[in-house]
Amino acid sequence: MPEGKIIKALSGFYYVLQNDEIIQCRGRGVFRKNKITPLVGDEVVFQAENVQEGYILEVKERKNELVRPPIANVDQAILVFSAVEPDFSPILLDRFLVLIEFNHIQPLICITKLDLATPEQHLKIEQYVESYRRAGYVVILTSSETEVGIEQLFPQLENKISVFAGQSGVGKSSLLNALKPELDLKTNDISSHLGRGKHTTRHVELIHVGHGLVADTPGFSSLEFTNIDAEDLTFCFPELQKESEYCKFRGCLHLKEPKCGVKAAVESGEIPAFRYEHYLDFLQEIKDRKPRY
CATH class of the missing domain: 3.40.50.300 (P-loop containing nucleotide triphosphate hydrolases)
Known part of the structure; x- marks a missing residue:
């Protein structure tokens, strides 16, 4: 079965790019039943009689969405x-x-x-x-x-x-x-x-x-840290993640913990002060977030 990439989705049609050809496809009814919505950027398996009449059979696993x-x-x-x-x-x-x-x-x-x-x-x-x-x-x-x-x-x-x-x-x-x-x-x-x-x-x-x-549309219209937990934040700052290997305690949040590799790197100038300050601001924002149920 041929494979391609969805480059446009409009009015129930998916436009699949295969080599240099674009095939207009519909999704299978089973997608709706299984709550699968094909997205632009998806790698898909499809079948088509011609460039106007194709069906998406499978959406490949996504690395992100x-x-x-x-x-x-x-x-x-x-x-x-x-x-x-x-x-x-x-x-x-x-x-x-x-x-x-x-x-x-x-x-x-x-x-x-x-x-x-x-x-x-x-x-x-x-x-x-x-x-x-x-x-x-x-x-x-x-x-x-x-x-x-x-x-x-x-x-x-x-x-x-x-x-x-x-x-x-x-x-x-x-x-x-x-x-x-x-x-x-x-x-x-x-x-x-x-x-x-x-x-x-x-x-x-x-x-x-x-x-x-x-x-062709701007990304990230929402800038809330809705799904990010306090423990995740260090991994979103590469230089903090690198220096956190020298923290004495696992799960160190680099606040008041003793022998913190990140705080030592800030004091030595290895990590810029403004980046650490932003980390602290975001950490507080995450901690102040109302719990989700």
Whole structure:
């Protein structure tokens, strides 16, 4: 049986990419009965008489799935943050990073609007960039206006499913336009290339950018730590996870426990103070969360 990847879901139809051909498929009735909803990004087994009449027979096991946007098997999240307008926000970036690490998605940090930053702002951004790179993150500095850094993004997209995420106004659409000018996306409207009217249903579609696939709707509209427990949080900060091996007690939350490897690394400057402070803020937020029943 042939296999392919769902690249669009719309009005009960699933558009499956196999090699360079797109086959329009429906899901089997048994999916509804078993409460299985095929998602964009799913690897599926299907059968088809022609490109208009196919049926999805099986949804392969997913490595991850997001609720917003509804998409599966995401390889990486490109976190788009502006240097200015709006000002760079390390605490918001860390919130995104925690959610992405928790979902086992590879993050890539992309800082935009470098052309608008003053020399002082540039210097501050560079200091943050050094901290994130030291923690193991890939950081690319870009400007959609001058096209600085755009070429560095193409190899990162290759053979991957990527979602773009970040706060409003940071230049996600401008960045996608710089990567693929024929998209001609309007600012604040990542899905305008599909030509939908105002009242049509929004849907997720994977579009070819370079040699990869990019979700055409922004990721992570909810930034709550709903499913993350206090014990999980260390694993969402790579540099804390590394230093936690030197903690005396297993399950150390790096608060007041004696002989804590993380606190020692913060004191020595190995872990940046701002990252540890954000960890403490998020830990408190998780502890204050109302219990779920």
